[in-house]
Amino acid sequence: MSEQTPVAPVIPRRGRERSLVDVRPDWPGGPLPALVLANVPDVDLAAWLAGNRSTVDELARRAGAVLFRGFAVDGAADFRTVMAALSDDVLSYGERSSPRSEVTEGVYTSTEHPADQPIVLHNEQSYTVNWPLRIVFHCETEPAAGGRTPLADSRRVLARLRPETVAGFERRGVLYRRNYLPGISLPWQTAFQTDDRAEVEAYCARALIDVEWVGEQQLRTRQVRPAVREHPVTGERTWFNHALFFHVTSLPAEVSAGLRASLAEEDLPYQTAYGDGTPIGDDVLAELRAAYAAETRSFAWRRGDVLLVENMLAAHAREPFTPPRRILTAMSDPVAAPELAAATVTSTGVRS
Numbered sequence: 001m002s003e004q005t006p007v008a009p010v011i012p013r014r015g016r017e018r019s020l021v022d023v024r025p026d027w028p029g030g031p032l033p034a035l036v037l038a039n040v041p042d043v044d045l046a047a048w049l050a051g052n053r054s055t056v057d058e059l060a061r062r063a064g065a066v067l068f069r070g071f072a073v074d075g076a077a078d079f080r081t082v083m084a085a086l087s088d089d090v091l092s093y094g095e096r097s098s099p100r101s102e103v104t105e106g107v108y109t110s111t112e113h114p115a116d117q118p119i120v121l122h123n124e125q126s127y128t129v130n131w132p133l134r135i136v137f138h139c140e141t142e143p144a145a146g147g148r149t150p151l152a153d154s155r156r157v158l159a160r161l162r163p164e165t166v167a168g169f170e171r172r173g174v175l176y177r178r179n180y181l182p183g184i185s186l187p188w189q190t191a192f193q194t195d196d197r198a199e200v201e202a203y204c205a206r207a208l209i210d211v212e213w214v215g216e217q218q219l220r221t222r223q224v225r226p227a228v229r230e231h232p233v234t235g236e237r238t239w240f241n242h243a244l245f246f247h248v249t250s251l252p253a254e255v256s257a258g259l260r261a262s263l264a265e266e267d268l269p270y271q272t273a274y275g276d277g278t279p280i281g282d283d284v285l286a287e288l289r290a291a292y293a294a295e296t297r298s299f300a301w302r303r304g305d306v307l308l309v310e311n312m313l314a315a316h317a318r319e320p321f322t323p324p325r326r327i328l329t330a331m332s333d334p335v336a337a338p339e340l341a342a343a344t345v346t347s348t349g350v351r352s
Contacts, residue, residue, distance in 0.1 A: 034063035038070035045071035064314035087332035132331035148319025158239035169227035173275030181309035184267035
């Protein structure tokens with residue numbers, strides 16, 4: 001695709017034709033994300049998407065993410081209309097790992113994590129067995145300073161890792177240990193959106209999660225997931241996991257040290273290991289950080305921007321920022337893990 005490929009109807013402009021919308025894969029902020037730019041004010045993004053979904057699908061899968069800029073998108077209601085044009089299956093936020101508030105159906109605040117702390121690169125809900133193929137962001141209020149949403153191509157991250165590192169993870173998978181601790185981490189009632197322990201246990205059984213209740217208030221869970229997945233449409237192998245994100249050393253140094261000083265290893269809010277429980281070595285953690293850093297790209301938000309991230313092909317993060325900043329988010333197109341099929345409960349009640 002050329003640097004400026006017309007993909008929409010044209011209108012007369014001072015004696016010549018100019019496209020309403022240009023696709024620019026190689027703009028100064030690209031190629032991750034690719035840029036789709038409205039050339040005239042008040043172009044309806046939802047209407048444009050409805051007529052160009054195949055173009056957007058191809059661009060998102062090739063680039064990993066697409067930034068829509070200059071369109072008439074103003075707030076949650078407009079953003080929800082955009083999501084309806086992008087997908088027939090907009091999701092609710094389940095098995096939560098960060099605090100968010102629902103603004104309108106299927107649209108949430110991006111996170112309520114403290115503004116002065118970064119959020120490490122990750123692929124949304126890669127620790128689950130049902131994740132969104134896409135996560136989409138809308139800039140309602142530009143940050144006063146900072147607050148970018150860095151991206152990294154997960155295919156390229158995988159390619160940067162040593163074969164022996166990848167083989168070790170593929171052989172053993174990633175173990176995710178979580179403790180839902182009152183006053184320290186997200187309460188289990190918030191994470192699972194219920195106050196009923198039986199509902200939590202039923203959900204975890206369906207989601208291949210081991211559950212342990214500790215005392216009156218603490219929930220401990222364990223789940224093992226692959227580190228590498230294949231995109232269901234392109235078939236590409238991609239580094240798709242939370243191995244680094246949920247590792248305690250990815251927290252700010254003083255927070256990580258404080259948690260380890262006050263809690264036993266088995267009580268840490270989040271921790272990862274290889275699937276057999278073996279700790280991930282410091283050298284491997286450093287290798288993962290270096291691979292992510294080498295592939296990180298970012299751009300400055302503008303009010304009205306919409307960013308489509310192909311979740312299995314690109315990781316996203318968040319820089320610290322100076323308020324105000326309000327980024328909304330929505331997720332779409334669920335993908336079920338292949339291991340779910342292998343764990344289907346048969347009519348006799350035995351998992352196959």
